[in-house]
Amino acid sequence: MKVDELLKVLESVKIDEKEINEKREIAEYLAQTFGDGVARPTFSFMTKNKAIYDIDTYENLLKSNKISPNDAYVFIKNNYFVGYHGAKYRYPFLSGGIYLVDAYLLKLGFETRDYRVTATPGLKYFALVYRFPEARYRMVVEVADIDTVAINTNLPTLIFGVLGTKNITSDKIEEIRSRFSSQKLFAGYKFSKAEEIIYEYYDSDWISFHNDVMTINDDYNRIFQPYRIEYDLKNKRIITSFERKPSTPPPRSPFEGEEE
DSSP: OOHHHHHHHHHHHHHHHHHHHHHHHHHHHHHHHHTTSOOOOSEEEEETTOOEEEHHHHHHHHHTTSSOGGGEEEEEEEEEOSSOOHHHHHOTHHHHGGGHHHHHHHHHTOOBGGGTBOOOTTOOEEEEEEEETTTTTEEEEEEEEHHHHHHHTTHHHHHHHHOSSSOOOHHHHHHHHHHHHHOOOBTTBOHHHHHHHHHHHHHSOOGGGHHHHHHHHHHHHHHHOOEEEEEETTTTEEEEEEEOOTTOOOOSSTTTTOOO
16 A cells, blocks of 8 residues: 555544544533433524533524534434333434434525524534433433444435435425435335334344344444444433444343343
8 A cells, every 4th residue: 555545544534533532522422411300392403512402492593693503513303202112212314314314404594484404514523312212211422423324325316316406495395304214224124114023023022133133233334323322310320431333233121231
């Protein structure tokens, strides 16, 4: 390998390490913040200085010129679940990945008032915060790079195939979301079917799905490349913290090795 080629490889490794560290820092901060037991909005933005605003507050600050459209850095989707949903706990982007459409449109600068979308071109990350207080007081946080996931899910092609211009309506957004979620990206299955298979394998013990689950796991980790944190809401502590990689599926029980 030539010296200049080697330098490029080394530079990409440094960039990857920096992004992994940043995703980890964001995930840890969100886990500690959303794990405080306070009710929080379903959608919000986090700025680089870690201020978190719901969409209405953010837009009011924009109108008063107290912040700029570039200040939003992380788009956050927060969900509270009654009971335990094993597939959502293990692979949250299978159900929450649809909101990447919203995040990417925000980043591209599209606007539509009736759909509560405003232009936020500074966005870099998309975070899912899933809370399961009735399942051993658990919460899971996964953070992914918006551009990386958009490319891996063909989102730019889907968006401009529907829109053509920046004339956007809620109907067009729904069409993009429908096309996005219908893609068979996970072992040849679309999002909802892949989530169903995960559920049947882990929670209904359908061992025959083993090979599909291993492939879904690899595809999921390759496409989203998320940093994952599992958090104990009762004891206010991080249980596990890691970058998801192919060939490393979660254990059959997320509570493996723990006492009741």
